[in-house]
Amino acid sequence: MPSESAERILEAATRLFGERGYPSTSMRDIGEAVGLLAGSLYSHISSKEAVLLQIIETGLDRYLGALLPIVESDQPADERLRAAVKAHVELVASHVEESLVALHQWKFLGGENRQRIEAKRHAGSAAFARVLAECIESGVFKPVPSPDITISGILGTLNWVPEWYSPKGPATPEEIGEQLADLLLGGLLASPPADDGPKPRPKANSSKSR
Amino acid sequence: MPSESAERILEAATRLFGERGYPSTSMRDIGEAVGLLAGSLYSHISSKEAVLLQIIETGLDRYLGALLPIVESDQPADERLRAAVKAHVELVASHVEESLVALHQWKFLGGENRQRIEAKRHAGSAAFARVLAECIESGVFKPVPSPDITISGILGTLNWVPEWYSPKGPATPEEIGEQLADLLLGGLLASPPADDGPKPRPKANSSKSR
DNA sequence: CCTACCGATCGGTAGG
C-alpha cells in the first residue's frame, strides 16, 4: 500500500533524478513537483537515499524478471540472445528515466544498499554471458578472443539507448530492438565471406549497391 | 602558460568529477587534493564551471583531432569506419576519467557553454554517420532501416567503454578496439547465410576469422 | 595562498 502520495513522490523523483542526477535534486525540488514542502515528504518516505534505492531496485527487479526467463528458456542459444537483446531495448525504452537512474545514480548509494544493487546488476550481465558462451559452444557464433569484451560491447549498445531514445522519435522500441539485434548478431558487412543461399531472415537485400 | 598549479587543479578535478560527478565534488575536495584551501583555488581558476568546461573541451578537441582526419582520409569507407572505431576506443581507454566527465557531466554546463560542447559532440557523431552512409552507398555494408539507430548503437558500444575499462585489466586498448570493431562490423554469427566459397572482396586485414 | 567571512541551500526533525 504505497499510499498514492508515496507513489507520486517516487514518480517525481525518478524524473528529477534522471534529468539532473541525484545529488543536484533537492528534497525541495521533489516537494515542489508533488505540491508539498520538503519536510512534509518525510511522512511518506524515510530518506532521500531510500527513494533512490527503491527506484533502482524496482527497475532492476522488473528487468531481471523479464530477462532471466528468456535466457533460461529451451530455445536455441542464438534465439535466446536475440530475444534478450530485444527485451533489454524494449524495457529501457519504455522506462527511460528509471533506466537512467538505475544505470548512473547507483554510485550514490551507501555501502550495503550499493552492494545489493551491484549484485543484481551482475546477475543481468552474467545471464548475457552464459547465453553468449552457449552460442559459441554450439558453433552458431564465431569464437571471440574475450567473451567479456563482447558482453561489455553488447551491453554498451543496449545501455546507451536511454541516452538517445525518445518516445516522440520515429522508431518504436520494437523496431529499435530488432535493428540493434541485427547489428550485434549480424554485423554491418554485406558479405563477410559470400552471400547467397538460404537466408535465415528476410532483411533488406543482399548485393544491390546503389 | 597554465602555471602548473592550474594543471594540477585540472587533473584533480578530472579525477574527482569522473568519480563522484560534478555536483557532489566541492571546491574544498579539489583543494584538498592539491593541498590548497578552497578559496585559494580562485587564484588559478575563475570558477568551478570553468574547470568543468575546460576538461570537457580539451577532451573533445583531442577526440575530434584524431577522428576527423581518419574519417576524411581517402581510404575505403569500411576501412575508415574500422579505423574510427578503433581510434575512439583507444582514446577513451587512455583517458577514462576525462571521458566519463565529457560523456556525463556536460549536463551541468550553463546555456552557452553547453551549446558549444553539444555542437562539438554532434560533429563527432555526424562524422560517424557520414562514413556509415558511404559504406552503405558503396555496397560494402548492408542497408539498414535507420542509419541513425545504427550510429547510436555503435556509439553506445564505444561510449560505454569508460564504464568498464581498466588499465589494470588483461586486455590492451588496441585489443579491445580490434574486438569491438569485429563485433560491430562482422557481427557474432558464424555464418550469416553461408560461409564458404570464394571471397569476393580483396580486403587487407578484415577479420582474421578466428 | 591564507584568514575570515558572506548569503544561500542542504537533508532532516520537533511539535503540533
Place this chain on the structure above:
DNA sequence: CCTACCGATCGGTAGG
C-alpha cells in the same frame, strides 16, 4: 501536512 528550525556545507570574495 505545515511552521519553524537545526547544524552542516556550498561556491565564492575581501583584504591582506
